[in-house]
Amino acid sequence: MPKRAKISIIGGGNVGASCAMWAAAKELGDIVVLDIPQAENMVKGKMLDLFQCAPLERFDAKITGTADYKDIADSDVIIVTAGLPRKPGMSRDDLIETNAKIVKSVSENIKEHSPEAKVILVSNPLDAMVYTAWKATGFPTNQIMGQAGCLDVARYKAFIAMETGFSVEDVNALLLGGHGDTMVPLPRFTNISGIPITNFISEERLNEIVDRAKVGGGEIxxxxxxxxxxxxxxxxxxxAEAxxxxxxxILPCAAFCGNNEYGAQDLFVGVPAVLGANGVEKVLDLDLNAEEKGYMDTSIEAVKELVGIVNKMFPELAK
Incomplete structure (x- = not known):
């Protein structure tokens, strides 16, 4: 019998526990959720609770809560959710100093215990945290990526479905750029079952929906x-499933642009990428019009600024 995949999730809070729930429901493999020693009993309890759903939801998986990094050994995919969440009045960027320290420590442990894993960062500010993890692990760039665009596109699609009344399954859309208020929705690539979105929504209303998608996290x-x-x-x-x-x-995620894609040389930024067994297998470099390129340039500059803060915090990573 083929060996089950192994998904490890670093951080057992709301996002990490929800990752475990979705992965179990999709029966993607065995699941390990790791948290700090002070939260060991909490994460063990959550995962025991989740495993007890198995007879009801009909999934087979070994589900483990732990505080020991040895338990993430031989992971196929690791999802990093560790870090402080946003509070009202905070931007994602406000979290950078604390979360960069957490992500650096987590990444060093991943390097030690599961060096072949594909790593998906969720911690904010996302693009800078992916860069931090890349530098701290020393992994090839195909192994490191950030979850941003999948969430941002989902919000954008949800708002369009709410507006039009059509099924979310028929809404197709794309976003680029950093995960934050400078993200770049692309109405030109937005359609419903191939029919341009402008057939259903006025340009003025679509711009309002785009703006709502940009601050969708802040609304929550x-x-x-x-x-x-x-x-x-x-x-x-x-x-992880891909x-x-x-x-x-082809999913929008924070992937490494090493060939000056979108002008983002040697940065992790939100782009459409092909995800497969080798992680990020290709970045798709689209031809943007002048307006879209302007927005993308602004987003890339914001990511560069955050990466600069990380490099000042950890000069050894900048080498």
Whole structure:
């Protein structure tokens, strides 16, 4: 019998636990959720609770809660959710100093215990945290990526479905750029079953929906008092599934641009990428019009600024 895939999730809070739930429901493989020693009993309890859903939801998987990094050994995919969540009045960028330290430590442990894993970052500010993990692990760039676009596109599609009344399954869309208020929705690539979105929504209303998508995370924070978790987790597991099943899916994610794609040389930024068994197998470099390129340039500059902060914090990573 073929060996089950192994998915490890670093961080057992709302996002991490939701990742485990979606991965179990999709029966993607065995699941390990790791948290700090002070939260060991909490994460063990959550995972025991989740495993007890197996007879009801009809999935087979070994599900483990732990505080020991040895338990992530031989993971196929690792999803990193560790870090502080946003609170009302905070931007993703406000989290950088604390979360960069956490992600660096987590990444060093991943390097030690599971050096072949494909790593998906969820921690914010996303693009800078992917860079931090890349530098701290020293992994090839195809092994490191960030979950951003899958979530952002899902929000954009959801708002379009809400507006039009059509099924979310028939909404096709794309976003580029950094994960944050400078993300770049692309109405030109938005359609419903191949029919241009402008056949259904006025340009003025579409711009309002685009603006709502840009601040979609902040809207959730204002309502709940903390960051979203169901949708970020679902976006992360969509990426994990594409890797585990070698689906060759084109998904928007924070991937490494090493050939000056979109002008983002040697940066991780939101781009359409092919995800398969080798992780990020290809970045698709689209021809943008002048307006789209302007927005993308602004987004890339914002990512560069955050990466600069990380390099000042950890000069050894900048080498």
């Amino acid at each position: 924070v204002k309502l709940m008092g903390t960051s979203a978790y169901y949708a970020p987790a679902s976006g992360s597991v969509q990426m 890797i585990i099943k070698d689906k060759k899916r």
